[in-house]
Amino acid sequence: MDVQLINQELLRELHEKAAQNERLRMNFDLRTTPEDTSQRMLNALQPGTHIPIHRHLKTSETVICLEGCLDWVFYEEKSGGAEHQNDGEMATDETQYVETARFRVCPREGQFGIQVPLGAWHSVEVYEPSTILEAKDGAYGK
Secondary structure (H helix, E strand, O other): OOOOOOOHHHHHHHHHHHHHOOOOEEEEEOOOOOOOOOEEEEEEEOOOOOEEEEOOOOOOEEEEEEEEEEEEEEEEEEOOOOOOOOOOOEOOOOOEEEEEEEEEEEHHHOEOEEEEOOOOEEEEEEEEEEEEEEEEOOOOOO
């Protein structure tokens, strides 16, 4: 039987790798077979990591925070002079975004997670070393 414990040792190892990674984050894939097309992962995030404004066009995103403190920041595209609308998943330089909402996720404060709606522009600000469990439908990049 191949059991994977999610314990303090695993989280410590992930954070050590995240601190050494130039992106200041490291994920741990929780899928158990190549046929599993879900996205289930632990993600260790260090303060200073840059998570660009993005959205998911095919799935909502469920996030549970195991430790740490982060803000989920939501945006809308700002309409301006040029009639440009971003139809992709990543923010572009041509489009400006306006912050519309911010939600603290911090288990110490009783805020354990967030459900990010399909198509919502968002980013994350990390205030202390944090570990989240992310779940989305569909295979990564499809």
